[in-house]
Amino acid sequence: MGGSLGIICCFILGALCAWLGWVPDYLLGHEATVYVLYVLMLLVGFSIGYDRRLGEILRTLRPRVLLLPLATAVGTFAGSALVSLFMVYSMSECLAVGAGFAYYSLSSVFITQYKGAELGTVALMANIMRELITLLFAPLLVRWISPLAPISCGGASTMDTTLPIITRYAGQQWVFVSIVHAMILDFSVPFWVTFFCKL
Incomplete structure (x- = not known):
């Protein structure tokens, strides 16, 4: 939980610095967020490639394990669509936020790039809340x-x-399922978020 609180504090600090005018203009532009996104994707690739368990996990993967990430995606999209009925945002925007699947660092950057800082902030907070609730x-x-x-x-x-x-x-018996579940959702986030942002 400390990591999530640290991220919230960094977010508040960044917003405060920008509001006070302490951030150079070149860091606030569209290009800067795209480059940060590229670096983030590179680091995600490093962390996945460095994990020596990846080969073992992929070798022992059974089709039945894929049902849980599918159920998570379907449930998340159904919940996001339902919530959109009570929000000022469109259904596609709510689905884009939900498609972050608690991967706030990646989804919020994509959504900010496509839909603006307001919805990007909503995505960041919603996905952090999902992690904290868990x-x-x-x-x-x-x-x-x-x-x-x-x-x-x-x-x-x-x-x-x-x-x-x-x-x-x-229990320890669910570690493998948890890792496969997260890997599949991690890979799907950029595709789902950009798909819903473009609707």
């Missing part, structure tokens, strides 16, 4: 629903920040 309510989700519930709730974060809490309350 961290806080994982024990209750396991007890009241199923060991798969916190994995689905965690979205793309189940390979890193929420994995320890899922392992602790759901």
Whole structure:
């Protein structure tokens, strides 16, 4: 949870610095966010390629494991579409925010690039909240629903920040499912977000 709070603090600090005029104009332009996005994608590639478990995970992958990320995506899109009925944003914009699957660092940059800073901020906060809800309510989700519930709730974060809490309350046997779930959702985020932003 400390990592999420640190990200929120950095976001508030950045917004405050820009509001006070302490940020150079060249950092506020469209080009700067695109370059940051490229660096972010490069770092994501590094972290996935460096993980020695990747080959083992892919070798032991069974088709049935793919049902959970599919269910997570369908549930997220259904929830986002339902929420759009009560929001000032269009359904496609709400679906773009939901398509972040708790991958706030990537989805918020894409959404800011396509739809502007306001919706990008909504995406950042919504996806951070998804991760925080998973961290806080994982024990209750396991007890009241199923060991798969916190994995689905965690979205793309189940390979890193929420994995320890899922392992602790759901059990070690769900580590493999959590990692595959997050990998699939991680790869899908850029495609889904840009698709809904272009609608």
